[in-house]
Amino acid sequence: MNNTEHQHEHLTGPLDIQFWYRRVYAFCQSRLISTSDAEDATQETFSRALSRIHELRSHEAMGGWIRQIARNVCVDMIRRQKVRATVPVEIDEVACVDLEEAIQRESREQIVRLIHALPEPLRETILLHYYDDMTYDQMASWLNVARSTVNERLSKARRLLKQQLMTENAP
Amino acid sequence: MIACDRIRPLLSALIDGELSPDEIREARSHLNTCEACRREWESLQDLDRQLMQLLVVRNVEARSTEIAHASEMQTMHDTHSWGLAGWVSIFFAIAAVLLLAIVPALLPELDVINPPTPAATEVARLVRSTGPVQVLSPGTSDWTDLDADSSRSLVAGSRLKTRDDVVCELETSSKGTIRLNKSAELVFRDPNLLELVSGQLWCLAPEDRGIDVDVAIQNAPSPQIAIFACPSASEIQCEAGNDRAFCNSVSTGSEQASLTIGEFSCEVAPGEMVSIDAAHKVDRVTSADSSTKLWQLPLLSTDQGDRELVSLLNHVLAPIGMTKAMHMNEQQIRKLGPAAAIPLLAYVAHESSPEHLPLRRTAMRLAADLADENTTALLASLQADPDPVITDLAKTTLARLLDKSD
Numbered sequence: 001m002n003n004t005e006h007q008h009e010h011l012t013g014p015l016d017i018q019f020w021y022r023r024v025y026a027f028c029q030s031r032l033i034s035t036s037d038a039e040d041a042t043q044e045t046f047s048r049a050l051s052r053i054h055e056l057r058s059h060e061a062m063g064g065w066i067r068q069i070a071r072n073v074c075v076d077m078i079r080r081q082k083v084r085a086t087v088p089v090e091i092d093e094v095a096c097v098d099l100e101e102a103i104q105r106e107s108r109e110q111i112v113r114l115i116h117a118l119p120e121p122l123r124e125t126i127l128l129h130y131y132d133d134m135t136y137d138q139m140a141s142w143l144n145v146a147r148s149t150v151n152e153r154l155s156k157a158r159r160l161l162k163q164q165l166m167t168e169n170a171p
Numbered sequence: 172m173i174a175c176d177r178i179r180p181l182l183s184a185l186i187d188g189e190l191s192p193d194e195i196r197e198a199r200s201h202l203n204t205c206e207a208c209r210r211e212w213e214s215l216q217d218l219d220r221q222l223m224q225l226l227v228v229r230n231v232e233a234r235s236t237e238i239a240h241a242s243e244m245q246t247m248h249d250t251h252s253w254g255l256a257g258w259v260s261i262f263f264a265i266a267a268v269l270l271l272a273i274v275p276a277l278l279p280e281l282d283v284i285n286p287p288t289p290a291a292t293e294v295a296r297l298v299r300s301t302g303p304v305q306v307l308s309p310g311t312s313d314w315t316d317l318d319a320d321s322s323r324s325l326v327a328g329s330r331l332k333t334r335d336d337v338v339c340e341l342e343t344s345s346k347g348t349i350r351l352n353k354s355a356e357l358v359f360r361d362p363n364l365l366e367l368v369s370g371q372l373w374c375l376a377p378e379d380r381g382i383d384v385d386v387a388i389q390n391a392p393s394p395q396i397a398i399f400a401c402p403s404a405s406e407i408q409c410e411a412g413n414d415r416a417f418c419n420s421v422s423t424g425s426e427q428a429s430l431t432i433g434e435f436s437c438e439v440a441p442g443e444m445v446s447i448d449a450a451h452k453v454d455r456v457t458s459a460d461s462s463t464k465l466w467q468l469p470l471l472s473t474d475q476g477d478r479e480l481v482s483l484l485n486h487v488l489a490p491i492g493m494t495k496a497m498h499m500n501e502q503q504i505r506k507l508g509p510a511a512a513i514p515l516l517a518y519v520a521h522e523s524s525p526e527h528l529p530l531r532r533t534a535m536r537l538a539a540d541l542a543d544e545n546t547t548a549l550l551a552s553l554q555a556d557p558d559p560v561i562t563d564l565a566k567t568t569l570a571r572l573l574d575k576s577d
Contacts, residue, residue, distance in 0.1 A: 017235035022228050043238055050242040064292065071363070075381060078400075108225050115226075117433040119396035120385065121360075129187070130226035136189045144327045144361065146309050155183035162218050 022132035030124035031074040045070040125153040294359045297323040300339030305332040331357045346377040371410040376401045386416035402426035419444040461486040472514035484518045488530040509543040516549040539568040
């Protein structure tokens with residue numbers, strides 16, 4: 001996503017799904033793990049938001065409002081299906097088209113598995129950072145935490161991933 | 172080495188272009204001279220490249236259009252396929268809206284999703300405590316005391332700490348109840364997501380939604396957080412112990428709670444105590460035992476005739492003196508010290524049913540041993556109790572306290 005999209009953040013108007021999609025998806029995936037569950041939950045979040053958009057009093061509150069809807073959707077899904085009980089390793093990417101891609105697939109699966117093993121706040125922050133090209137301040141506002149917390153979480157998540165990769169791949 | 176310690180934590184933000192110009196200069200010049208940090212920097216960049224390639228959401232535009240389209244179709248369907256039934260339902264909808272506008276106070280819980288207000292959303296409020304509670308508000312670096320005189324409101328991101336002699340109770344903005352034991356630390360992410368950093372908490376989720384408690388496992392080789400999900404209208408008690416995270420689904424009346432850690436997840440049955448360590452080894456004990464809630468006793472006395480106090484003590488006092496094992500309940504109450512005297516006396520004063528007389532006497536005997544000068548008013552009123560054993564104990568205890576103060 002390019003930066004001009006972020007400038008629309010506080011413009012009034014109807015719900016810009018494309019603008020919010022990536023962060024809602026990161027939120028849902030960090031909780032539900034499975035790619036297809038996360039997609040379903042993201043879709044359901046926007047359906048609920050669209051049908052209730054008239055309830056939103058101020059446009060500035062939209063982030064927190066959408067996040068709350070997403071949280072409710074995820075809780076509902078977890079309750080209904082116990083989706084978190086089984087965790088297949090899934091990768092959100094196009095099919096392998098060339099040989100290099102095929103060779104890298106294994107190491108990618110490993111990284112995805114390690115990301116899913118991170119504590120939930122770290123997992124969401126790292127997914128959000130790579131899914132949606134936001135600044136630390138924008139992430140802090142969406143996650144409702146301090147900017148320094150965003151920095152700490154990213155730094156810690158990267159350090160953990162690096163350590164784990166090195167440990168697991170040690171000869 | 173000191174320079175390395177300063178630079179290392181900056182590297183992640185350096186990659187993301189989130190450092191100040193001064194910090195960038197400092198980091199760059201250090202990387203030019205330090206081989207070890209440069210290797211660290213390169214491996215971080217390497218990881219960043221891999222993650223950038225891997226973590227991509229595709230077809231956002233198509234998916235967004237699809238959702239918007241589906242929603243439009245739904246609206247069109249709702250507005251065009253009317254007929255008589257449609258008009259009738261519109262009439263009732265308008266009537267309902269008017270009714271709602273007239274009697275909003277009668278239907279406060281109609282909507283599950285309450286849009287939070289934008290700035291500094293209140294997530295919880297301190298209801299009562301046995302002393303000052305320390306708070307670190309987001310964006311500040313100083314702990315402040317939250318007591319009766321200051322604002323008792325907590326915003327999202329607030330960190331809360333109790334001293335070694337203070338327990339407290341909070342009400343979340345979604346009407347959940349949280350109690351924090353002494354020497355504990357807690358972060359409010361939002362009204363339904365708490366992070367227990369250390370110590371012990373008890374929570375009672377509201378009727379309409381659950382509460383998640385993240386408990387850090389201490390001394391783990393890598394940071395791990397166990398997530399305990401407390402279902403709506405249920406209670407759990409969590410503890411961040413040494414090397415383990417504990418969850419006690421205290422009451423058999425609760426719904427099944429659940430535990431998730433990384434990819435692992437399991438159930439916590441009503442009345443069961445489950446703990447997990449960093450290796451995801453689970454330990455289960457069946458213990459539907461109210462005595463694990465005894466630490467909350469000092470909180471319960473502040474309201475006159477607290478029903479919860481009466482029922483807790485009825486459960487806990489009953490076995491005292493019956494068997495040796497149940498000596499534990501008495502010991503636990505004694506451990507609370509003078510703080511337990513007021514709730515015990517409040518119980519003696521308010522539990523009126525005759526079949527509980529032996530329990531009132533037990534409570535009175537314990538209170539007589541533990542009482543300090545803060546209890547004189549309660550003791551004075553109990554001198555007029557119909558039971559002679561209780562009046563005697565009240566009189567002798569008062570005499571003891573007055574002797575001491577002379």
